[in-house]
Structure formats: C-alpha cells, structure tokens
Amino acid sequence: MDTPGDTLSSCHFVPPYLMQELARTGTLAEGYVHECLRIDTQLRDRRRGGGVRATARDTTARWVVHTADHAEELPGEPVRSEGEPESGDAAVDEAASGITATLDLFRDVFARDSFDDAGARLLLTAHYGRDYANAFWDGGHLVFGDGDGTVFTRFTRAADVIAHEFGHAVTEHTAGLVYQNQSGALNESVSDVFAACLKQQLAGADAAAGSWLIGEEIFVPGINARGLRDMENPGTAYDDPALGRDPQPAHMDDFVETVDDNGGVHINSGIPNRAFVLAARAVGGTSAGGAGRIWYAALTSGELTTVSDFRAFAAATVAAAGEHEDAVREAWAQVGVTDGTAESPAPQAPPTTQPGVVSVRRSGGIVGQVVEGSVDPTADDDRARAVRELLDRVDLRSAAETGAPQPDRYVYEIGIGEGESYTVQEVALDADTRRLMELVLDEGS
Ligand SMILES: [Zn+2]
Structure with missing residues (x-):
C-alpha cells in the first residue's frame, strides 16, 4: 500500500x-x-x-565504522570500511570484526543479506558519548559507548553485544516487535539468541557445550559479574555492590510486573532466553543451525504481530520447528509458557513523586540497570540552583510525548514535587533536558 x-x-x-x-x-x-x-x-x-x-x-563495503570521538553526534567521522586494514583504534577494529562475523552468520546460516535482507550498508559508531555505559540501535546506527571505566569497559569488546544490537535491526525489519512489555522482552530475547549463536560459532562450540553468557568481556576487573545475562540460568549473571543483583526471572511464575525499562524488557527476557537454551539442546547441533534457524523462521514467518506476547511467539516457533515440534513445545512448557498461559496484566505505575523533591529514575540500557537520584530544588547550593533554572527552561510535557522506545536506550522517569511526573525516552532528550536528568542523578553516584 x-x-x-x-x-x-x-x-x-x-x-x-x-x-x-x-x-x-x-x-x-x-x-x-x-x-x-x-x-x-x-x-x-x-x-x-x-x-x-x-x-x-556508492560502494560494495557492507559496513563502515565511525568514531563519535566522545560526542553524541551520529554517525560521527568514518574511520574504517569493510576491506580496509585495521585502524589501530581498538574499539573501531573490534566493531569491524564483530559486524563482519555477524553479517557472515546471517548470510551463511539464515540466508539473510544484512538487516533488511536487501544488502543495506551497516553504519556503526564507536566512542559514543562520555562514560557512556551502553550500546544501542536507533533505527539507523549501531552505537557503542566506551563504558564508565568503573564497572564497564568498552562495549565493542564483546562480539555478542554487536550481534545483539544487529539483532534489534533485524527484528525491526521483520516482526517489528514493539519495544514494550512482553513483545519488548521478546525483542530483547531474540537479540540475545542471535548474540549467543554468534558467540558459540566464534568459539567453535555446539549447543551442548556453548556458553550462554551475554557480554562477558565488558566488565572491568574486580566486578562480580560473569556477564550481562545468563540465558541458561537467568538471574545469576551478576551480584555486585556497584551493579546490584541480576533481576532476571527464569520462569513465568516469577514474571516481573514493572513500568521501569519499558515494562521490564531486559528483565523478563530471561524467560524466553531460557526456553531457547532448552530448545537448542533438545534440537542438537549448533545453536545457530539448530534452534536458531527455528527462531529465525518464526521471526520472519509473518505469523507474529508487532504486539505478539510470549505465548504467540512460542506458538510461532512450534509451528516453524518441523520434526522438532515436540521438543520446542516442551522447552517453552518448562519455563511456564503454554497454550494455557494467562495474559499478564498491564503493569501499574508506582508513585514516583515525593513532596518538595525532584527525583529521577533511569532504567533500561542494554544493562537494564535502574539508577536513581533526587534533589531538593529549594536548597541553597549550585546544584539546586542549576536544577531550578533547567526546570524553568525545559518542556518535559512535550519530551514525554516524543519518540517511541528504542532498543537498549535509556528511559527516564522524572517526578517533580507531588503529583507531577513524566516518562521520557533517551531519544527525546535535548541538551537541557539531558543536563537536568544528569544533575538529579548525580546525587546517588
Ligand atoms: Zn537489546
């Protein structure tokens, strides 16, 4: 049409x-x-x-890696295209090898030509922002921060993180799963599935022996974390004072109702993640060539809507499983997703406002971590004065109405005094609004 x-x-x-x-x-x-x-x-x-x-x-290169040089402009300056020698910039070269391996996996195993299946050229950006502990897909760029240096090092170090972000681009161009609630958790899970497929392929491991840790390499030494997520045992990837404890459930009985993180997309993805692990082992062979092919077929089958829930996605994988139909159905049953699974109610917003205080909760990001801070705007200090000035200037109401959730970007909940609060997507932040959020968050860090 x-x-x-x-x-x-x-x-x-x-x-x-x-x-x-x-x-x-x-x-x-x-x-x-x-x-x-x-x-x-x-x-x-x-x-x-x-x-x-x-x-x-203009070129046959499948990708170009840029540097944002610690600014937040996209895509930044081009540094290296496919076919060119190593640049000597570790983040750029890691992004280059990660995306090459990812594109090869999709071509060789899923017969897919880039994220749009029409050979679209990938634009990647390294060195995004300052102390930016995140990576994301914004609909046109795969973007990677260098980490904050205290918990996270650069996100390009993990090839599976690159495959995860590419997975978001594939999902956007196929099932288009809305990045909110169960369809959002599926969007997240599918990206972890492709990430694990790539990681295991690079390690030469099959589904029985392969690792199910996502983002193993992006932590600084001394942080008690095995990865961002453990697909096999959700909820056990990390437990560290600087990071908190891995909040992922492994079964529908423990499904988390929350409005943070677009409805817990990085939390509840643990449930379909574990279903994939169980299916991959039951189907056998490599994760990519076995259950991975089934998941990819479901994603591209046309059977899903943009708001499909866990039950609908499970049905699509069963339908795509051929001779492995029973094994795939059993994998979902083991995490509590069956034909009888009830729809989960819409999460209720908790009170986010406190009298006399400006408060901010930042959730989301590929890490799925919640960070909070608050300021008494009547206080007689520079920070309170700056917050007062910014509150006069920014238009939170229109920021709250701008931009749909984007994969792995931050979500800000700002409460002003009693009764006034706004949910603002990272993509909707202008310079003043970003500064306001950062000022309020600084208190706790
Ligand atoms: Zn993601």
Whole structure:
C-alpha cells in the first residue's frame, strides 16, 4: 500500500506502545491497532531503508565504522570500511570484526543479506558519548559507548553485544516487535539468541557445550559479574555492590510486573532466553543451525504481530520447528509458557513523586540497570540552583510525548514535587533536558 488510508491517519500521532495499551483496554479495536502498527512500521522502514540504501550504492563495503570521538553526534567521522586494514583504534577494529562475523552468520546460516535482507550498508559508531555505559540501535546506527571505566569497559569488546544490537535491526525489519512489555522482552530475547549463536560459532562450540553468557568481556576487573545475562540460568549473571543483583526471572511464575525499562524488557527476557537454551539442546547441533534457524523462521514467518506476547511467539516457533515440534513445545512448557498461559496484566505505575523533591529514575540500557537520584530544588547550593533554572527552561510535557522506545536506550522517569511526573525516552532528550536528568542523578553516584 503506497499511501495510508485517511481513516488511519490518526495512527501516526500515537506511539506504538500506547496503541497497544488502547487495544488492551478495549478503547480501540484490536484490528485497527494492528493495521496502524503495520503502517507505522512500513513508513519507518521506507524512511530509514531509503537513506541507508542510497549510501550503499556508492560502494560494495557492507559496513563502515565511525568514531563519535566522545560526542553524541551520529554517525560521527568514518574511520574504517569493510576491506580496509585495521585502524589501530581498538574499539573501531573490534566493531569491524564483530559486524563482519555477524553479517557472515546471517548470510551463511539464515540466508539473510544484512538487516533488511536487501544488502543495506551497516553504519556503526564507536566512542559514543562520555562514560557512556551502553550500546544501542536507533533505527539507523549501531552505537557503542566506551563504558564508565568503573564497572564497564568498552562495549565493542564483546562480539555478542554487536550481534545483539544487529539483532534489534533485524527484528525491526521483520516482526517489528514493539519495544514494550512482553513483545519488548521478546525483542530483547531474540537479540540475545542471535548474540549467543554468534558467540558459540566464534568459539567453535555446539549447543551442548556453548556458553550462554551475554557480554562477558565488558566488565572491568574486580566486578562480580560473569556477564550481562545468563540465558541458561537467568538471574545469576551478576551480584555486585556497584551493579546490584541480576533481576532476571527464569520462569513465568516469577514474571516481573514493572513500568521501569519499558515494562521490564531486559528483565523478563530471561524467560524466553531460557526456553531457547532448552530448545537448542533438545534440537542438537549448533545453536545457530539448530534452534536458531527455528527462531529465525518464526521471526520472519509473518505469523507474529508487532504486539505478539510470549505465548504467540512460542506458538510461532512450534509451528516453524518441523520434526522438532515436540521438543520446542516442551522447552517453552518448562519455563511456564503454554497454550494455557494467562495474559499478564498491564503493569501499574508506582508513585514516583515525593513532596518538595525532584527525583529521577533511569532504567533500561542494554544493562537494564535502574539508577536513581533526587534533589531538593529549594536548597541553597549550585546544584539546586542549576536544577531550578533547567526546570524553568525545559518542556518535559512535550519530551514525554516524543519518540517511541528504542532498543537498549535509556528511559527516564522524572517526578517533580507531588503529583507531577513524566516518562521520557533517551531519544527525546535535548541538551537541557539531558543536563537536568544528569544533575538529579548525580546525587546517588
Ligand atoms: Zn537489546
């Protein structure tokens, strides 16, 4: 369809996750919402795909790695394209080998030509921001920070983190799973699945012997962490004063209802992650060539909607499993996802405001960590004065209405005094709003 119908023109003013809520509560008909989300994905594909493919015509290189040189401009300055020798910049060269291995895996095992399956050229950016302990896909770039140096080192060190971010690009261009609640946790899990497939392939390991740790290499020495996530044993990857304790559940009985992190997308992904591990072992062979092919087939089958939940995704993998149908169904049953699994209720927002105080909770990021801080804006000090000035200048209401959740980006919840609070996506931050959030968060760190 070339132009969206007039009757659906209202779609584009409502963020996808809100559409999902409206469908759930019966405010909008489900069919209408699905059509809206489909059109929205198409339009985004066209905007993004067009730009990226235009660049691809200039060269046969499948990727270009840039440096942001610690700024937050994307993509930054190009440093190295495919076919060029090592740059000597460790982060750039790690990104280069990580993306090469990832593209090869998708080509050789899944017969997929880049994230759009039409050879789109990958734009990667290393050295993003200052002390930026995160990596993300923003719809056009794979972006990697160098870490904060106290808990995290540079995120390019783990090839599986690069495959994870590429996985978000693939999901956006296939099932388009909305990055909120269960569909968001599936979006996260699928990225971890591709990450583990790559990691095991690079290690020459099959599903029986392979590692299920994601992001093993990105911690500074002395942090008590085996990885960001343990797909085999969710909830056991880390336990450290600087980081907290791995909050992932391994079974539907422990599903976490939360509004943080777009509805716990980095938390509840533990459940489908473990289902994949069990399926990969039951199917046998390599994770990529065995259960990985089944998961990829489900993702690209057209059976899923953008708001599919765990139960729907499980059904799609069972349908794609062929002779392994029973093994895949049993893997999901072991984590409590069956035909009888009840839909989880929409999470309720906890009170985020306190009288007389400006408070910020930052959640999300590929780490899925929650960081909090607060300021008494009436205090007589420089920080309080700066917060007062920024509050006068920023428009939190319009920031809260800007931008749908993006994979692995931060989510900020800011409470002002009693009763006023806003959820702001990282993509919606202007310089003043970012400064305000950072000032308020600084207290606790
Ligand atoms: Zn992610």
